[in-house]
Amino acid sequence: MAKLILTHEVSGLGEAGDVVEVKDGYARNYLVPRGLATAWTKGAQKQIDQIRKARKAREISTVEDARAARDSLQSKPVVVAVRAGSGGRLFGSVTTGEIADAVKAAGGPSIDKRKIEVTNPIKSLGEHRVQVRLHADVQANLTVQVVEA
CATH class of the missing domain: 3.10.430.100 (Ribosomal protein L9, C-terminal domain)
Known part of the structure; x- marks a missing residue:
């Protein structure tokens, strides 16, 4: 299983900024090459916070x-x-x-x-x-x- 940070919304998987665990092949062959996700690292928490902040500013709030x-x-x-x-x-x-x-x-x-x-x-x-x-x-x-x- 691969631990990833979603950079875009993926139907059925999660929103941008979510940390998800998916099978290695799905991560390697679909999510990462299309730029929908990046590998999770300890230093990526700052990136997650930025993605969530940008998403909150764009979405309809209530x-x-x-x-x-x-x-x-x-x-x-x-x-x-x-x-x-x-x-x-x-x-x-x-x-x-x-x-x-x-x-x-x-x-x-x-x-x-x-x-x-x-x-x-x-x-x-x-x-x-x-x-x-x-x-x-x-x-x-x-x-x-x-x-x-």
């Missing part, structure tokens, strides 16, 4: 704020304009960064693109559903309307 953001997100669909070919197929797929930018452009709350979970890649025009983790206890179901640019 459950009430998260619920208000959820209500505003779920009230209307977010429109993303992309290039599409014949039959409504997209050139590539809609990314979480494009969704976060569209939410902000529509006057919604600022969302970290890593908090948006797209279960099936968005590769066609129309309405699609994605989940946004606003807080540990609050998730929003966001409707993304993909239209041709």
Whole structure:
């Protein structure tokens, strides 16, 4: 087992700044090469504190704020304009960064693109559903309307 410090949020494992123990192969082949984690050392506690401080400054602080953001997100669909070919197929797929930018452009709350979970890649025009983790206890179901640019 390898002891690591997560530098980014990993679904099902933990938040940035958490110290986790994972199997050696998962650490060596996935987490460390992608920059999602670093090896744990005694001197790394300062790094953990910095990550947690930065995360606390970025995240929505209270459950009430998260619920208000959820209500505003779920009230209307977010429109993303992309290039599409014949039959409504997209050139590539809609990314979480494009969704976060569209939410902000529509006057919604600022969302970290890593908090948006797209279960099936968005590769066609129309309405699609994605989940946004606003807080540990609050998730929003966001409707993304993909239209041709």
